[in-house]
Amino acid sequence: MTEMPTFPVASTLLTESRWKSEPLLHSSMRQKTLDVVHELAERLQEREKVQEALLKRSTQKAPSLAWGLSGISLTAYTLFSIFQESQWLELAHRYFSQAVACTRHEPLSSSGLCDGTAGLAFTISTLYDVEPRYARTVQRVQEKLLLQVQERTWKRDTFGVAEADYDIVRGAAGILAYLVSVPNPSEQLIEIINKLLEYLIWLAEPSDLPRWSITPPFFTADPSTYRDTFAQGYINCGYAHGIAGPLTALSLAWAAGFRRPGQQEAMNHLAQWLLAYHCRDTWGMNWPVALPLSEISAFDPGSIEKPARAAWCYGAPGIARALWLTGIALEDNHLQTFARDAMDTALHRPPSHRFISAPILCHGISGLLLLGSCFVAEGAMLSQTQALLQLTQHLLDTFQPELPFAYQNIDRDGNTYDDPSLLTGMSGILLTLLTVATGQFPSWARAFLIV
Known part of the structure; x- marks a missing residue:
């Protein structure tokens, strides 16, 4: 007989018990949104077209x-x-x-x-x-x-790390966040969870320069440009590739009962680091995309000329989510309040100051909508809930039935392309609209450390 696997068949995620299963939308908008959801879903039936688009990328x-x-x-x-x-x-x-x-x-x-x-x-x-x-x-x-x-290999012998060592997308944070949702884990699985926890705790230990610093040998994106801007290295301040991802992973592990020596101290240190390095502009708080190592000791919150976009991957929404989940895990009301205010700020920004034109989940409108709706469903009492309705309406208004997947992603150069995928394409838009229309808990969003 095949031994039964230890992967989850059901799990209660950190905020699931707080979730109010009520649709965000009023009845007429809800029906229009569900109509779009069904239109998008039907396009998934064209499997050859979907696979061709994915392979093309x-x-x-x-x-x-x-x-x-x-x-x-x-x-x-x-x-x-x-x-x-x-x-x-x-x-x-x-x-x-x-x-x-x-x-x-x-x-x-x-x-x-x-x-x-x-x-x-x-x-x-x-x-x-x-x-x-x-x-x-x-x-x-x-x-x-x-x-x-x-x-x-997790801990490096030399100073500096790669984003892929620790981040949500490829690193320890994403893997750990998944593994701690496994019920009744085997001894081998617990050993691996502890290995990842100990790595992230080590990464978060206070030092003159953070251990999560990205140094020139580990630059990945356009190394020549990075060397001009970050000669000594940099700190990634985003959610997808920054230290906020490990903070969330540590918090999800803590809430799931996986607790190691130094873990709470690591969570508090990372949270306080994010609070200390936020910046402010006309519309309120935000975070930079990255900080040069040369400027860490003399950080000026008012010196950031262009803060990050208001998205999941970078900027206040993703960071707010990390702080919110940590605040819940540690029962820290101050962190929860700060996180709520950061999310409110992102929604308060005029569309032209959010710097998100794509409709997608990663760096676009769906990501902001999903994150904001999660806060509301968990009782965060946002003051900017009207903005969530406006974001939903924007997605409904920009639905283009003549396109293969009804929406297109937009790359950093402004080029548009068809994409059915979850993080950067139609599927993420579909599931976001499904969440706001039905009010059902989005367990699928653990894939991006949102729940």
């Missing part, structure tokens, strides 16, 4: 959760969980089978949540909740993930 990321077929499978499963229509469950199975087929041609070398094995595990464990036939597949994915984490 990247064959390496095609099986992934954030940019590939695993994310499409999770989207279809979420449709099934809400509407209880078997066609969506069958579609989820088909997309996951495609994802697995892709890994046979190009195995996942990353253990990351967004781009690697942890993301595949996230999806298959969700499907296993309703389909026991996946038991052996879950077990194989579990074994591969744990082996990858065990063999990966």
